[in-house]
Amino acid sequence: MEALGNVLQIAETIYSLCEKASSNKQQCSRLQKRIQMLLLTAKQLRKQSDKSEDLNEVLMELELTLRNARCWVAKYSQRAWWRKVLQANGIREEFDLINDRLKDAAENISLLMVAEQRGNFLEFFDEKHRKRQNQKDIDDDLKDLKDYLTNEMRPICDKVDHVAEKLEDADASVNHILKQMEKLTLLSLEGIRTPWNIAELRVTDLKRGELVIEKPTHYLYRGEYHKGPVAIKVLKGQLIKDQDFVKKTFQAEIKTMKKFECVNILRLYGICIDNSKSEPCYSLVMEFCEKGTLRDLLNREKALSWMRRVHMVLDAARALYRLHQTELKAILHGSLSSSKFLVDGTYCLKLSGFELSKTESSMRKSANAEKRKESIEWAYIAPETLENINAYDKRSEVYSLGVVFYEIASGKVPLEGLPAPEGNLDEIHQKLRAEVEAGLPSDCPAVLCDIIKKSVESDPNNRLTAGVIVDLLMSHLNQQDSRPPSPEASV
Template structure:
C-alpha cells in the first residue's frame, strides 16, 4: 500500500497538466478520464486493512505508479510544445497515447479483478440483512465503475481490416514479379492489398495439407492474432487460397510490408540515427514485446528474440515479427533442414548454464536487452566469439558488453537492467515501456 499516496498525488498532477496542454487536448483529456477511473479504484483499495492487500495488487500498484509517471512526462511536453514541434512529431502522437492507455487498461483489469475476488470472499462472511444490503451497494458501485471504464475503452480499432481468408483477385503484385527475399522454404514478394503495401509469402516446398485442414487451423489462430493487434507488432492480413480447385492448391501468407527491412539491416546501414531516434526505436520494440507478453493469460513468449525478428517500417517505426500465424505456417511448409535455434549470443546466463532451464519472460528480457544494446552500439553481439567464449564470459564471469561513452545514462541504465545476471532484477516489458517513454520524453526536450 506504499504506492497509493504517490498514485493519488500523480493523478492530481496529471489533472493540472491537462488543463494547460497546448496540443493533443482531446487525447490528454481522455488520459485524464482513465486516470480518474483508476483513482476511484485505488481509493477503494486504500480503504482496506493493510494486511488484506495481495502481492499481485501490490505489484500492480507499483507498476501503475511508474505508468502514471510516464503519462505525466508525455502530457507535460504538450504543455510547452510549439507548433513546429507538433508538426514534426505528429506521426507518433497516436501511438504514444495508445501505449499509455494500454498500460492503464491492463492495470485496471488486474486491480478490478482483485477487488471482485475480495468482494466475493467478504460476501461469504457476511451475516445479516444489513450487511447484505451494504454489500449490494458496494457491488453496484463497482459495477458502475467497470461500466465507466468499458465506455472509456470503447474506441475504434487501429484498422478496419480484419485477419481473414483473402481472394486471389484482391492482391496486386509489384512488377516485375520477382521475390525480394528467399529462404530455404519460401519466397517473399511485394504487393498491394486494399491500398496497403504488403509482403506475400509463398512456400516453395509446401506440405500436401488439405485446404479444409489449413482453413480450420487458420480460423482458430486468427482469434489469437486479433489479440496481438498493435502498431508495434507486424500486422497480418490473412492467407490467400491460390488455385483452390486445381490439382495443387497453394496458400499465400499476406502480411504488412516494412520498407526498411529488419532492425539488423537498418543498424548495418549507413543511415544516421540520433540518440533520440534510437531511444524511440527501443520504445517501439518494447511496446511490441509488451503486447505479446501481456496478451495471453498463460505465459506467452516469442521464443527467438533477436534483431532480425524486428522489422522497421516508414518513419523508423519498429515492429515485432517472427511469430505470426505459426500454426498455420506449420501446416503449410516442410520443416527446414537448418532448423532455427536460439542463438547463443542472445541466451541468458541461466539458459547457458542449464540446457533444461524453462524458458521464461525473464530469459526473453535478457535477449531483448541484447537487442537494445545493438540499437545503442549498432554492433553485432559478441562478434567473432565462439560459443565456448560466450559461455565462459556471460555465464561464469557475469560479463556484459560495454555501451558507448555518449549513451544517455537513463537509457544505458535500462539496457543494463535488461541484461542483469539475476533474472529477478530484470524489468517486466510493461515497466520497461513506461521507463523508456520517460527517457524518450527527456531526450526530446533537450
C-alpha cells in the same frame, strides 16, 4: 507512505487537466475514472499495515505510469493537439499503453485484496470491455475533431473565395489551396490507427511484384493489396491439399493474432490460396517493411541519432509488452533476436517471427522437414535457459530483448563469431556481460545504459519487466519533449 502521496499529487494534476480538456474529452474522462478507482482501493489497503510494503512497491511503479499519463493528457487534451499529430504519430498507441499499465497495477493491487472483492474490481479494468469503450471514445473524439476542423477551415475557405474572384487563374488557385487543406486534415488524423482485419484474400486482390529474397521454405515478394504495399510470402516445398483443414486452422489462429494488434507487431492481412494450377499455392500476406531487418539496418546505417535509437528500443519493448500483457498466461515469442524485428520506412520496429505459425504448418505435408536448420543464436539465450531448456518465461525473453537493446545502442553484433559452446555454458553469459560493460558508447543515455544492464542480469528476479521498460523510456522521451530543442548527438 510517501509513494501514495506522490501518486495522489500527480493524480490531482491529471484530474485538473482532464476536467479542462477541449479535445480527446471522452478518453480523458475514462482515464480519470480508472485512476480514481485504483487510488480509492489503494487508500483502503493502506490502512492494513501487513500489506503496506507490497502496496508501496506497486505504487512506486504506478507513479511512473501516472507521470506518463499526465504528459499524455497535457499534450492531447487541448484543441491544439491535432497540430501535434503532424509530429507525433500513435496517439492511440500511447493511450492504450498507459491503460494497459493501469491494468497491470490493478492486477497487482487485486492480489492484496480479499478474494470476494477482486472480481468486481478487476472487471472495471477488463481488457475487452476497455477496448470497446476506447474505440467508442475515439470515434466520438474523431467526430469532435472533424467538426472543429470544419469550423476552423470555413473562414479560410471564405477568404479563398474572396481572393479567387480577383485572380485570373482562380480555379487553379482554389484547387491548390483546397488540396493543401485536405492534406492537412488527413495528416492530422494519422494518429488514429485502423483496426486489423485478418482474412482470406482473393488472388485478384493481390499484385505480386519483385522478388525480395528466396529462402529454403519460401519466396518473399514485394506486392500490392488494395493499392497499398505488402510483403507476400509464397510457400515452397511439399504442400498439403486439404484446404478445409488449412482454413479451419487459419480461422482459429486469427482470433489469437488479433489480440496482438499493435503498431510494433508486424501487421497481417491474411492468407491467399491460389487454385489456378494443379497444385494449390499458399501465400501469407503481411505488412512490408522496406528497411529490412533491424540487424540489416544497424549494419547499413551507422550514424543513427540517440533519439532515433531510444525510439527503436521503445518500439521493441512495446512489441514484447504487447505479447506478455495479452493474456493472464503470457504469450512468449520463443526466439527473440535482432533478425526478428523488421523496420519500416519511418524506422518503426515491427516484431515478426511468430505470426500464423500454426496456419503455415498446416499448409505443409511435413513441417519439420521443411524447416531450415538454423544455428542457435547463443548470445540471446538467458543463462537459466542455457542450464535448463524448460526454464523459459517472460524474464528470459527480457534478457533476449536486453541483448537486442545492446545492439541498437552499440551497433555491434553481440558475441560476434562465437562458436557453439562446449561444456561451460555460463561462459557465454559472462562474455556478454563483459562486452556490454565495455561496448556501450560513453555518450549512451543513462536511462538506456541502465535498462540494458538490468535486462541482462544473471538473476531473472533482478531484471525489469517489459512494462517497466516501456514506462522508463516513455518518461525519458517525455522529458526530452519538454526541453528546448538541441542538436542530436550521433553514435
